[in-house]
Amino acid sequence: MSRIFNFSAGPSVIPEAVLTQAQAELLDWHSTGMSVMEMSHRGKEFMSIAEELKTDLIELLAIPYNYKVLFLQGGATGQFSFIPQNILRGKTKACYVNTGAWSTKAIKAAKNYCEVIISASSESSNFTNIPKINNWVLDQDAAYLHYTSNETIQGVEFQDIPDTQGIPLVCDMSSNILSRSVDVSRYGIIYAGTQKNMGPSGVVVVIVRDDLLGAVDKSLPDIFDYSKQNKNDSMLNTPATYNWYLVGLVMKWLKAQGGIQAIEKQNIAQANKLYQAIETSDLYSNPVDNAYRSRMNIPFVLKDSTLDKAFLTGADKNGLIGLKGHRLVGGMRASIYNAMTDAGVDALLEFMVEFEKTS
Numbered sequence: 001m002s003r004i005f006n007f008s009a010g011p012s013v014i015p016e017a018v019l020t021q022a023q024a025e026l027l028d029w030h031s032t033g034m035s036v037m038e039m040s041h042r043g044k045e046f047m048s049i050a051e052e053l054k055t056d057l058i059e060l061l062a063i064p065y066n067y068k069v070l071f072l073q074g075g076a077t078g079q080f081s082f083i084p085q086n087i088l089r090g091k092t093k094a095c096y097v098n099t100g101a102w103s104t105k106a107i108k109a110a111k112n113y114c115e116v117i118i119s120a121s122s123e124s125s126n127f128t129n130i131p132k133i134n135n136w137v138l139d140q141d142a143a144y145l146h147y148t149s150n151e152t153i154q155g156v157e158f159q160d161i162p163d164t165q166g167i168p169l170v171c172d173m174s175s176n177i178l179s180r181s182v183d184v185s186r187y188g189i190i191y192a193g194t195q196k197n198m199g200p201s202g203v204v205v206v207i208v209r210d211d212l213l214g215a216v217d218k219s220l221p222d223i224f225d226y227s228k229q230n231k232n233d234s235m236l237n238t239p240a241t242y243n244w245y246l247v248g249l250v251m252k253w254l255k256a257q258g259g260i261q262a263i264e265k266q267n268i269a270q271a272n273k274l275y276q277a278i279e280t281s282d283l284y285s286n287p288v289d290n291a292y293r294s295r296m297n298i299p300f301v302l303k304d305s306t307l308d309k310a311f312l313t314g315a316d317k318n319g320l321i322g323l324k325g326h327r328l329v330g331g332m333r334a335s336i337y338n339a340m341t342d343a344g345v346d347a348l349l350e351f352m353v354e355f356e357k358t359s
């Protein structure tokens with residue numbers, strides 16, 4: 001067996017140790033004689049898995065006691081609609097910051113439920129930076145302000161938490177959750193799909209401050225209602241049990257690495273290496289403003305786009321996959337989530353240098 005280096009944006013690389021453990025436990029979890037896949041979600045075995053998953057996530061992110069942690073379905077995309085439906089709380093407006101493709105989608109969905117105020121947008125610069133906060137429109141009547149901490153497609157990442165002057169802050173953290181330390185108490189809601197930094201697809205984590213939960217419109221189905229899901233431990237219907245288990249293994253892996261502090265160091269070092277290589281090359285370039293470059297998703301273009309195909313073919317031959325950029329921006333993108341190893345980044349760098357020399 002040989003494993004490739006996977007630079008896909010999501011689903012994406014999962015720590016090998018996690019896959020090996022899942023393999024070892026596949027047929028018989030902890031001498032129960034059954035696979036996690038086969039367990040009742042109400043049984044004591046799965047309950048212990050669910051409990052540990054939640055406890056480990058709370059510990060890793062240092063989530064304060066007044067937050068509820070939900071494990072839901074429908075992805076981050078579902079939350080684009082469920083957030084306004086759950087936390088408008090009778091208000092009619094919400095603020096959104098538009099920094100790229102994912103913010104744009106969140107805005108489009110929210111417009112079905114409320115008046116959307118665009119607090120700031122970097123669309124005119126083709127989403128290569130983040131507008132300075134002193135120029136943001138902060139409407140105090142807004143129910144919340146939504147932003148995307150890391151734009152997975154454009155490779156633009158907030159380096160600080162914006163100060164919204166009291167407006168509850170809602171963040172789509174899908175592609176950088178657990179990659180850097182954050183002060184959860186600054187947020188009203190943090191949500192993230194699991195298929196980037198937390199394991200396989202199929203689960204979305206929603207961390208919500210309890211005072212934002214409350215009465216929702218009767219037309220909202222119970223399974224999309226955060227309070228009802230919270231009262232039922234995210235088990236109003238049968239949860240994606242095996243995915244919860246895998247996400248749980250990733251949490252344990254991250255703790256064993258030394259938690260967020262340790263992984264953040266690794267992420268900074270890996271991203272710096274790649275950006276430096278791009279900066280010093282005549283062939284590769286990255287259009288994003290230095291101050292907002294993502295540590296997780298590193299897009300780059302080749303000076304001559306007719307070389308793209310040869311680059312991708314060559315990369316593939318060298319066991320480097322998932323490097324094709326999103327069609328919206330073209331070129332290449334290296335997604336280097338928590339589970340990407342230094343060896344993977346080094347192999348990519350080596351290939352990039354060699355390709356530049358020989359092309």
Ligand SMILES: *Cc1c(COP(=O)(O)O)cnc(C)c1O
Pocket residue numbers: 010074075076077078102148150151152172173174175193194196
């Ligand atoms: C991947 C991604 C999404 C979409 O996640 P789904 O699970 O496909 O709904 C949303 N926002 C960001 C920032 C993402 O990276």
